[in-house]
Amino acid sequence: MQLSPLEIIRRDSLQKLRELGINPYPAEEFKTTATIQKITSDFDAFEGKEVVLAGRMMSRRIMGKASFAELKDASGRMQIYINRDEISSEEDPTMYNTVFKKLLDMGDIIGVRGVVFKTQVGEISVNVKELTVLAKSLRPLPVVKTDADGKVHDAFADNEQRYRRRYVDLIVNDHVKETFIKRTKITNSMRDFFNERGYLEVETPILQPIPGGAAARPFMTHHNALDMPLYLRIANELYLKRLIVGGFDAVYEFAKDFRNEGMDRTHNPEFTVMELYVAYKDYNWMMDMTEELLEKIAIDTNGTSEVQIGKNQVSFKAPYPRVPILEAIKIHTGFDVAGMKEDELRNVCRKVGIEADETMGIGKMIDELFGEKCEHLYIQPTFITDYPKEMSPLTKEHRTNPDLTERFELMVNGKELANAYSELNDPIDQRERFEDQMKLSAKGDDEAMFIDQDFIRALEYGMPPTSGIGIGIDRLVMFMTNNASIQEVLFFPQMKQEKKAPSIELNDEEKAVYEILKKVEKITLADLKSQSGLSNKKWDKTMKGLSKYNIAKVNNTDEGLFVEIV
Secondary structure, eight states: OOOOHHHHHHHHHHHHHHHTTOOSSOOSOOOOOOOHHHHHHSHHHHTTOEEEEEEEEEEEEEETTEEEEEEEETTEEEEEEEEHHHHSOSSOOIIIIIIIIIIOOTTOEEEEEEEEEEOTTOOEEEEEEEEEEEEOOOSOOOOOEEOTTSOEESOOOOHHHHHHTHHHHHHHOHHHHHHHHHHHHHHHHHHHHHHHTTOEEOOOOSEESSOOSSSOOOOEEEETTTTEEEEEOSOOHHHHHHHHHTTOSEEEEEEEEEOOSOOBTTBOSEEEEEEEEEETOOHHHHHHHHHHHHHHHHHHHHSSSEEEETTEEEEOOSOOOEEEHHHHHHHHHSOOOTTOOHHHHHHHHHHTTOOOOTTOOHHHHHHHHHHHHTGGGOOSOEEEEOOBGGGOTTBOBOSSOTTBBSEEEEEETTEEEEEEEEBOOOHHHHHHHHHHHHHHHHTTOTTOOOOOHHHHHHHHTOOOSEEEEEEEHHHHHHHHHTOSOGGGGSSSOOOOOOOOOOOSOOOHHHHHHHHHHHTOSOEEHHHHHHHHTOOHHHHHHHHHHHHHTTSEEEEEETTEEEEEEO
């Protein structure tokens, strides 16, 4: 295990604490009596009173026999004042002179008992009477400093490290925690809205024999005991509608869904969606409900229906415009694609610069036209409605136009936030739609839906007229917290495997070559040998060692031999 000099020092301090009879990781409960936020927000109620706090020591200023430190708990930060004569005595000054001054480090978790007061400069503080070590930190925290003007220096700002080490990000970047607190406010607001109406929160399977409810590429696994393939769900729609068949009038679920597709600033392979199904309703009712819901969420989260999203001021105050999708395409491309056949539509796509190969059906091409030429233009919340039947295999046929369906998507800031239908409940029509999807699959569309025979059987028992909606929680949180990247609103976003330094002992030559490799993504074998300065004999031995330990590998490419870290 390779340790930095600072990590070696901290482990040495850990051992010295133990030698002093101090357990650096005590098991017993440490009872606190207050939080920092409560003290700082209601100082008059706490002034002169004894409190017990626990948190992480974030900074320290040692000044002879008296010192100041900054303590951080889950609610905030405040100053603590530590005097040698208060936490130790002249006869045995160990707790102050040795433990506090020499063996504690930034990031250590401590408990303090003391009296609340204000310093001469008016800063709320705690005069510590007793100090307890609760957890020794063996790795140094990034030192993030804020000057008197509020300017941050040496911020822990590298996204690669922030997302991999979210625990450090949360410790040193206070604004990050606020994003996730708002995320909980958003989901709580939704739950309150539904629960007040008597809707039932439920759970449905994540492992499914058929990945249904959406057009997406699934993750696949194998169940050993049942000896059968299973899929991580891409949607929970079909199971929730089975519950409507079973007699529930309204059910909702906050679901983790999984789609084995591309990743970017707005897509993660694992994401959260809320789906709601209400019997005896249609998509017009659902639009009204969605407006009311989102206005409430914005106010509950930010205190206003007006939300800043990037450079745009977005109003979630109801009502929202309603624009049919074919009308949107006509407005923004100049082409009226209503009623066009595949070949005609493919020509339109080519004229506006969209690739449309033979595997793409009408629905896919219309989806591309809207996505490329229209979607980004809808900044204020707008319902895009009445999608063609080919795009919506689970949606009820439009009551006035058999080529369309009763579906809407809600666009906000140029992105889809919600998708909703008047649900298809005709089992014969549903089977035909699934069969059309299988034809698309045969043409090469790897996102086409499977036929779910059990779901059709459920519909054959009768499902009442129903409206359903899915709202992307991650994207909603992005909007409500003004974050442009989905990674900012997920505690632990999916990332490539981290390249780790080897844990074996390397000799001097191997270390030198490894240090060269760490600074480059790849290097030719000849350049690496030249930079190493090793003799032929040492070079051969070094490369064999690095290869044996699976640290570096040589790739034979068309451009020559390249070496890179494994």
